Amino acid sequence: xxxxxxxxxxxxxxxDEQVSEQRLIREALEDxxxxxxxxxxxxxxxxxxxxxxxxxxxxxxxxxxxxxxRMAKRFDxxxxxxxxxxxxxxxxxxxxxxDDLASVADELRKAVAExxxxxxxxxxxxxxxxTEHRNAIVAELRLPASNGHxxxxxxxxxxxxxxxxxxxxNGGRRLLRRLR
Numbered sequence: 071x072x073x074x075x076x077x078x079x080x081x082x083x084x085x086d087e088q089v090s091e092q093r094l095i096r097e098a099l100e101d102x103x104x105x106x107x108x109x110x111x112x113x114x115x116x117x118x119x120x121x122x123x124x125x126x127x128x129x130x131x132x133x134x135x136x137x138x139x140r141m142a143k144r145f146d147x148x149x150x151x152x153x154x155x156x157x158x159x160x161x162x163x164x165x166x167x168x169d170d171l172a173s174v175a176d177e178l179r180k181a182v183a184e185x186x187x188x189x190x191x192x193x194x195x196x197x198x199x200x201t202e203h204r205n206a207i208v209a210e211l212r213l214p215a216s217n218g219h220x221x222x223x224x225x226x227x228x229x230x231x232x233x234x235x236x237x238x239x240n241g242g243r244r245l246l247r248r249l250r
Contacts, residue, residue: 077177084170091163098159102152109148113141 120134 077174077181080170080174080177084167084174087166087170088163091166095159095163098155102155106148109144116141 116137120137
């Protein structure tokens with residue numbers, strides 16, 4: 071079961087995509103900043119051209135009011151465009167990250183289920199082994215001490231085998247298998 075590298079791969083993929091999205095957002099924001107700088111330069115130029123005309127005369131005031139309205143409308147349009155762009159970028163990032171996180175969550179769910187299955191399987195095996203050892207010890211304790219039966223708990227190099235009995239009687243001597 072090699073789940074950790076796959077989770078690492080999925081997480082690194084999500085991080086790489088997030089970095090890519092952040093680069094795109096940064097480039098879009100830099101582009102918008104450049105456009106805004108051009109608009110500000112144009113506005114400054116227009117202000118310089120309009121200021122000499124702003125005498126109290128009716129024609130000049132009317133022209134200034136119309137230019138002011140047009141500039142306000144353009145700034146409102148620019149603000150709306152920036153807001154729409156920000157919402158689109160945010161939605162795109164959320165969609166990409168949601169898909170990636172959902173796949174990572176699915177992989178984690180599968181890994182946890184596999185671990186739980188392995189733990190339950192081992193728990194039953196350990197529980198059975200402990201029950202067999204307890205029964206062997208209880209049987210040993212019930213035997214009279216004068217008949218020479220002993221329990222050898224020394225270290226044995228044999229592997230644990232489910233088919234092997236827990237207590238082996240060897241010439242009146244009982245050996246208990248050691249758990250590994």
